[in-house]
Amino acid sequence: MSKIVFLVADGMAGWPLDSLGGRTTLQAAHTPTLDLLAPRSRCGCCRTVPQGMPPGSDVANMSLLGYDPHAHHTGRGPIEAAAQGLQLDPDDLVWRMNLVNVTELSGTGIMLDYSSGHISTPVAAPLIAKLAELAQESPFQPIQGIQYRHLLVQRGGAATDAARLLIRPPHDILDQAIAQDLASFSTFPELQAFLRTAHEFLRSEPTSQATSIWPWGQGRPLSLPAFAERFGLRGAVVSAVDLVKGLGRAAGMEVLEVEGVTGLIDTNYEGKVDAALKFLEHGDFVYLHVEAPDECGHMGDAELKKRAIELFDQRIVAPVLAALEGSDATIVVTCDHFTPVVRRTHTEDPVPFLSFRTRAPRTDGPAVFDEATAQATGLFLPEGRDLIPFCLEHTA
Template sequence: MKIVYLIADGMGGWPLDALGGKTTMELAQTPQMDDLAANGIVGVAQTVPQGMQPGSDVANMALLGFDPSVYHTGRGPIEAAAQGLELAPDDLVWRLNLVSVSKLTIDGIMRDYSSGHIATEVSRPIVENLQKKLGNETYTFCPGIQYRHLLIQKDGANSDEAALHINPPHDITDKSIKYDLRAFSRCPDLWDLVFEAKDLLHDRTFNTSKANSIWPWGQGSPLNLPNFEETFGLKGAVISAVDLIKGLGHASGMSVIDVEGANGLLDTNYQGKVDAALKFLEENDFVFVHLEGPDECGHGGNAADKIEAITRFDAKIVAPLREALKNEEIAWIVTCDHFTPIAERTHTTDPVPFLLNGPGCPSSKVDAFSEDTACSSGLVLNDGYTLLSYALKQFGLK
């Protein structure tokens, strides 16, 4: 038996009056997920432990079977693992966004957490130049992809900076940055770095993109996860456009498959992800396929685009995988990591809907896969990191 684990990032949401009291998940065309749900188990899982921030880092760590309250150190360290960076135990790793703010003052507003979804070929030279101009014995700028980069603070794990709470920029779109600037101001070296970077980014000979500030956040010490194969007895891979999923894969000893053209947006390379999953499953047990699109549309506050993203997930990921594997013994897990409601434009801690379809799974007979049908089943996993173990037990694999 092989296991296909499909994640539509941020797919869950809340009913909207403008949509007739429906959610975007309910309005999306999802015949494949509906069929899997009707002939399998549905329920909800609390992927974000109480007291933790509802980020994709926390939630996807839980979906892979690792308790975030035990293993999570920060967003930055996960993405550093994706890049294979060599870190000292006392290093502090920051996620670094290139952002657009109205102005970098206490009455400034976060305009765009992604600087217009800046392309990697544009952002990478910017970060490389920041390193040349501002990098020093304490701070190292590490280029990543699109707006997602890293800042390494040498020997920072025990510094005042380690305890700072900086809002994820996608949590404060069109909101004040006052709280965060006050936090930065408590650490003079970091404060100086942020403002020196702002001055460089305003130099149009240095930068012609929408990015006008750096935003360090999600800091933590290096990540250490148990080995996935040793823990679950499955040889697995992760497939995603985003570094945090790749980082979780690298840190747990899974295969990490890069797909050309996978970009985390509506126009991602769906077929490339499908082909990569099928190829891996020819000789292996488990594949975790992650699609970022619904989450990005949720952050954008665009209901029509989010409906389209969920519809494409069903039609371009779930459907071709089911067709290609119809003669194989396959167990399916389909879910999202967290909600990204249109009204909030950021993540929430709501328990997420999931479906299990495979050996040992009785028919739920629900008429669709949605937040409501999953919740009405009465099956609740209060510790979301147990979802994978629960599924393996249902499938007779544990």
């Protein structure tokens, strides 16, 4: 049976930059493997962020894995809970909970830091344990994660008004007033009370910069139809980041653990490739995700993003191609969303993709692979969830 590999460079696509002579980082990067593949591939664009939804990695990766975010996306918290393998009731509400630094928990408060100075897990752990103790008489249960990223389970919360509160992600409101979020919290007094209790404790704690918890991204527990049943493929995901692992676990896919993956430019590329190829000895589909280009986009660092894309080409795409060239396989290269360096955040532009079939290379693909050449082919998939079926069709 033919194998299929998705190589996903998070946030790889971008917009033209003056500093690169009007080129995007993908166009400016030296990518000999992508340039080799493009003319022999079907290239096009697909919309991974459905209209009206925020361009988050959670939404976009869910689309690429073949699921409709409108039907299945419940929030960031539930996906991270799935990554942890948390046992939840269907009527629970799961929040992502940051340890943050705010000046004060009042109408004049400002969000100073979404990460409490990138608090370490050993410093955060006792704080979360104490918060769990303080929450004992409430429906809230703080769950320790890593660094500043934790979860808050609200027992029986899915049917309450808390499920509909609009709370902004803390990384989106740096140095901004938090009054509108506090006004939302105040409409659900039980949560507001726990927030105050947590604030009183955290600001009196000298061990960290955390002064508050910040629950956001809440939703019902995630449940996805099984990937194996949906596509008839034994699938796996390889990633450094929780949300991709959570999507994979919720879809019943194997989550391949690799030592030394960081989500940054210094990640263990060879380890990821080895794990993916080893899985393909008995499995059918691997979703190999690399986070670094997105991080560089958020940093606003064009040179570093260019370098991240070059490393992706050299240390992910090239060895995967070399290993699969002689067998019957389809290699798909794409990204979940744009992270333009000029914007330093995600945008909802349809993403470029290429699909290369080892046994039936095409001769009419574009000379190189980038945002413009993919768009110029005119091939457009309006729903990101159709990309896997599209590639499978051209595999049959």
